[in-house]
């Protein structure tokens with residue numbers, strides 16, 4: 001009997017280790033309005049254009065969220081799945097360049113309140129989505145509240161955005177500081193947005209990297225920069241992603257370079273072993289309630 005149970009456990013573990021899971025990249029920042037939604041959406045599109053299967057999770061309830069930026073007609077969101085009115089496949093929206101969008105995933109935290117059997121069914125569905133994508137981008141909200149940090153820490157890569165404004169630099173550092181205190185987190189990277197050029201980006205990013213190392217003992221990696229570019233504003237006004245409306249713009253070129261720096265062909269190694277992003281995320285939600 002014990003032998004059979006042992007074998008079943010081994011088989012399950014083997015099956016889990018064989019499942020190819022998406023690499024998850026959370027785009028986050030301390031401050032709002034620094035370009036998270038634009039960077040998450042357009043990086044997702046750039047990755048899709050390279051042939052990767054990409055899912056974008058909209059976990060920000062801010063004003064300029066993904067459905068507005070990409071002119072999506074998303075009728076349902078994760079709240080409909082949690083209430084049991086829809087299943088996960090029904091809420092996935094088809095986004096530009098073939099990306100899949102999970103709208104309004106901020107309701108995910110309330111999954112922790114569900115009875116265990118229903119929660120397990122939903123997590124299993126989310127895990128299935130994860131196993132059918134190569135990359136999952138997460139557009140988190142701004143700030144250093146629990147929910148944002150949960151998404152950033154559960155991801156393989158937390159892409160912290162900062163602009164040259166002193167408040168944004170301070171807030172990016174505050175986000176890195178909170179991340180450094182988590183029990184488990186992935187790679188932490190800094191991406192500069194709305195800069196005048198490479199030298200300004202490098203100067204500020206190096207400052208953040210040095211301070212994080214000296215004061216937090218934290219290894220933050222550079223993830224490139226995106227210049228301030230009118231093409232981004234024009235694209236936002238026309239509700240088209242700049243990567244598609246202005247693929248030759250300076251901002252689009254910068255973002256493609258940033259994506260290259262992430263080396264997306266490789267999966268990140270996590271301390272938490274073979275658990276995927278959503279299972280790590282729910283583990284955090286549940287432990288946050290106890």
Ligand SMILES: Nc1ncnc2c1ncn2[C@@H]1O[C@H](COP(=O)(O)OP(=O)(O)O)[C@@H](O)[C@H]1O
Pocket residue numbers: 029031032033034035036037038039062064193194226227228229230232233236251
């Ligand atoms: N690289 C850029 N160049 C010019 N404007 C930008 C750039 N990135 C963002 N913006 C402007 O900032 C606004 C806020 O961006 P958004 O992605 O909605 O930020 P967040 O999601 O962090 O709140 C956009 O509407 C756009 O006009």
Ligand SMILES: [Mg+2]
Pocket residue numbers: 036037038060062063064065
């Ligand atoms: Mg946003």
